[in-house]
Amino acid sequence: MSRAAVLTGIGSCLPPRAVSNAELAAAVEGSSDEWIRSRTGIARRHFADPGTATSDLAVGAGQRALKSAGESSVDAVLVATATPDRPCPATAPLVASKLGLGGTAAYDVAAVCTGFVYGLATAAGLIATGTADRVLVIGADTYSSILDMTDRSTSAIFGDGAGAVVLRAGEPDEPGALGPFDLGSDGEGCDLITVRAGGSAQRLSGRDPDPKDHYFSMAGKEVFWHAVQRMAESSRTALGRAGWQHTDVDWFIAHQANERILHRLSDELGIAPERAYSNIAEVGNTAAASLPLALDHASASGALRPGHRVLLTAFGGGFTWGSTVLTWPETGRA
Known part of the structure; x- marks a missing residue:
């Protein structure tokens, strides 16, 4: 039987400063709670x-x-992020060092809000090939560092945070084993979710960037449709590869992009709202941290229990998207 990546531990981290809508709205004309x-x-x-x-x-x-x-140790550390500490080097080696895992293979995964799913798939590949027996996959972002706080279309949506899981080699039929993945991308959408300045395209253009080009921008209305359709299609593909029906899903956990997107996506898949977990009200859109934060919060609250069948899906800049499934295992609470 082939080696599977099995989730065996989970944790999350939020910065202590909570920012209310009222606080944000005070600085943005035309905004309110x-x-x-x-x-x-x-x-x-x-x-x-x-x-x-x-x-x-x-x-x-x-x-x-x-x-x-x-x-206390793993064979690889993967950090999914769109807000690395520096453009160079990657953030993962520093994270590994700070965790006392110096010498461990470590690298970043850049797929924006889909980064955690891409990280899970990459870790599953490392485990399947025998390159690693245990992998730490982290989704972490500090979007406050790239937001224009005067832009009400983006400043109110995003928050900072991190979530992580430990995967180990195991059997495909045991609780916690990650199921089939579906991954995709469409580079034609690269201008709809972007930070225009800072990369080689801007630096080698021979033109000075507009100050706003250093901040994150998003074409919300266009992204909405793509996000719903891509996550719905990807979710159906992952379910089909796993041999599951949408009625088999106990918890549907999608990237916490926007409550309207989550509701429309549940409708598209025929999944009842009460089976679609959401923590967006309390943490906002935390990009690559979104899925692991939601999983950790659902588990900590007791909503997500061992034996529950879980469907995960995400959509992000690139465009990128991805989905997978698993049966929730017993995990020790940190």
């Missing part, structure tokens, strides 16, 4: 304090995941 809630479903989010980097949140989540799994 009601305006933000009605369009996003978000009540608050967490922003990192000065001096805190993406790696710090990643380390916090990684420590909790390792403790949950009862592990």
